[in-house]
Amino acid sequence: MALRRRVQTAAARRGAPDRPCDRKAGQRSRVVQDRRNARKTAANSDQVQRLLASCDTSTRSGCRDFAVLTMLVRLGLRAGEVAKLQLEHIDWRAGEIVIAHSKGNRTERLPLPADVGEAIAAYLRHGRPASTQGRTVFVRITAPHHALTTGAVTQIVRHAGERCGFEPIHAHRLRHTAATLMLRGGASLPEIGQLLRHRNAITTSIYAKVDRDALRSIARPWPGDVA
Structure with missing residues (x-):
């Protein structure tokens, strides 16, 4: 209930002067709108399978694109984080991967x-390509084999969506998808937040489309709220 009161207050202040406290209230109001938007952006499991299947893994570019899409869908990474991945960031022995935040x-x-x-x-x-000079994992297939940019990773997602006949799809949609699929698979909010590296439980709820009861169970009281 405290969260609802804060959001209602934020909505009522939209026409007020832009004071620091008003900006914070507006941010809380946008959390609710973003959560609604997330419902429209998460792809379902069938769409995910079609995206992955659209990659021709018998080709170099298809192998690369399949790996990029798999990382986005399974780990909920940002496009920039995939683009920054270095060979030494993959710890095969420990079964871990080091993510450099975008x-x-x-x-x-x-x-x-x-x-x-x-x-x-x-x-x-x-x-x-064997002739690649740098340590970046994902590179251009044709020479010169420069590292993929954030925009190039986004293009991989967009082109996969086009091959499937989907509406324009952005890499960030797959971040929402990873959270939503984890939630449907029984993962808890803290587990999803840990994977997505969120510092705020409300942010996780935006991605995972959490219902109000689940959010209330982990949300911290706002400053000034009466227990």
Whole structure:
């Protein structure tokens, strides 16, 4: 109920002068709208399978694109985080992957699921050009073999969607999808938040489309709320 009161207050202040407290209230109001938008952006499991199947893994580019899409869907990574991935970021022995945040200079370790590891390994064996000079995992197939940019990763997703006949799809939609599929599979909010590296439980609820009761169970009281 406290969260609802805060959101209602934020909506009522939209026409007020732009004071710092009003900006914070507006941000809380946008959380609700973003959660509604997330319902429209998450792909379902059938669409995910079609996206992956659209990659021709008998080709170098298909191997690369399949690995990129698998990472986005299974780990909920941002396009920039996939683009920044280096060979030394993959700890095959420990079964972990180091993620360099696209927001800031932080790094975190995530578990490397078997299917993600297999997709990356197949790309490294059959897709990544042997003449590549740098340490970036995902590169252009044609020379010069420069590292993929964030925009190039987004284009991989968009082109896969076009092959499937989907409406325009952005890489960030697959981040929503990863959270939603985890939720449907029985994962808890803290588990989803840990994978997506969220610092705020409300942010996780936007991605995972959590109902009000689930959100209330982990939300912290707003400053000034009466217990």
